[in-house]
Amino acid sequence: xxxxxxxxxxxxxxxxxxxxxxxxxxxxxxxxxxxxxxxxxxxxxxxxxxxxxxxxxxxxxxxxxxxxxxxxxxxxxxxxx
Numbered sequence: 001x002x003x004x005x006x007x008x009x010x011x012x013x014x015x016x017x018x019x020x021x022x023x024x025x026x027x028x029x030x031x032x033x034x035x036x037x038x039x040x041x042x043x044x045x046x047x048x049x050x051x052x053x054x055x056x057x058x059x060x061x062x063x064x065x066x067x068x069x070x071x072x073x074x075x076x077x078x079x080x081x
Contacts, residue, residue: 024078
């Protein structure tokens with residue numbers, strides 16, 4: 001469904017529905033919010049990801065490696081928002 005929408009349509013929808021003033025980024029890379037949500041849900045949801053400390057695995061899925069200081073914390077914060 002989302003793949004058929006163009007990037008500008010998605011960005012317009014995003015800004016009409018969120019408190020973010022700009023697209024969230026980590027280490028200069030835009031975080032795909034739908035992919036983040038889908039990934040977290042795929043790992044069992046917020047509680048399981050936190051309980052099992054899976055944020056580093058999820059960060060790796062987004063190309064955020066361990067050299068990015070606070071990358072996992074930033075990803076958690078973006079997910080919460």
